[in-house]
Amino acid sequence: MGTHLITGAGSGIGAAVATRLAERGEELWLLARDAGRAARLRARFPGSHTLIGDLSAPDRLSWALGQQPQPVELHSLLHIAGVVQLGTVGDLTTKVWNETLAVNLIAPAELTRLFLPTLRVGRGQVVFVNSGAGLYAHAEWGTYAASKHGLRALADSLRAEERANGIRVTSVYPGRTATAMQQKVRAQEGLPYDADAYIDPESVAATVLSALDLPRDAEITDLTVRPGR
Template structure:
């Protein structure tokens, strides 16, 4: 049995992954804002990633951690001329600063286990376009965090990044609705498929490591590029 912490474990990819891990007997420490909807068998840790400075006080003592999976994330689309400081700070806190702080706090436990860190990024972490400046910047920063951590922890902690494309989650549906954009879930990858792939990354034998893994649906839905009314 492995001990694995998953952020964003009550929704989307995080919930699907938590279900897979608990069903096979792993101990899952599920970091969530609200434990409602958390898959049965997971141990809830209630914390708000929008406030990274409080993470240390919210975490229980963890002496041995086989893996940390960063699934949580937010996206607030908007043009550069419409994104204020508050939105920039929230997006960067949840998508970048909190993963960095959580990783820092848990590195001793990960080193003890010779464990793994998996960052669930996005195609926007590799390239982005109109309306996604804040989200893309936070995810590009997350890629840099993963790359630096991998170099620093060579031979001790394995570090992987998974880049899903369009994924059928509540967040994706909500974004499309806000942007008044067409949405066809059959042209998106399911959250279950992404979660199963992350589980495979976690299951890599100790003599191998996935560095970057990009996933896209075969017939992806174009990203919205305009705000309603503009």
């Protein structure tokens, strides 16, 4: 049985990954923004542990997590939480840029830094659930794509730095997935939301677990998932 720390477990891909791991009897540590969300996660995933930390305030994560019990060994750190705000470069303010980069890039970097010692103990794996936007950017996706391009660079650097410590690093690039975030995106685009047109979060979860379950003589570094319809 492994020990896994997951961000974004409250919905979408994160919830699907957490459910699959819980069904296998794995030990879950779930990051929540506040105490209320933490309580809801514990109710949804009985036997899980929660940590409270706000990804939108990465400078405070070290202090916040330092006040709470933490796992002594980790077999995976799964970065799945994220935010998106569409808009043109000419319109978006520094507030949007700072908020997007904080949650999507700086907080994952800081969480990884804080948990590297326990990941090294467990010879664990870091999984960044990125996005197709992490490979190319379209109009009005500048802030989100920039954060995801940065996340790809973070993963590549981390992989090179931690290979000698036995840590595997995987980036997963899903296309449009049927999540609450996608509903928000479609609303921002002024277009209808049709869940059947997108990837099921369970399918992305399956790819994440495939990367985790790969024998230790190999490593999946980058995995792109596209709608099959």
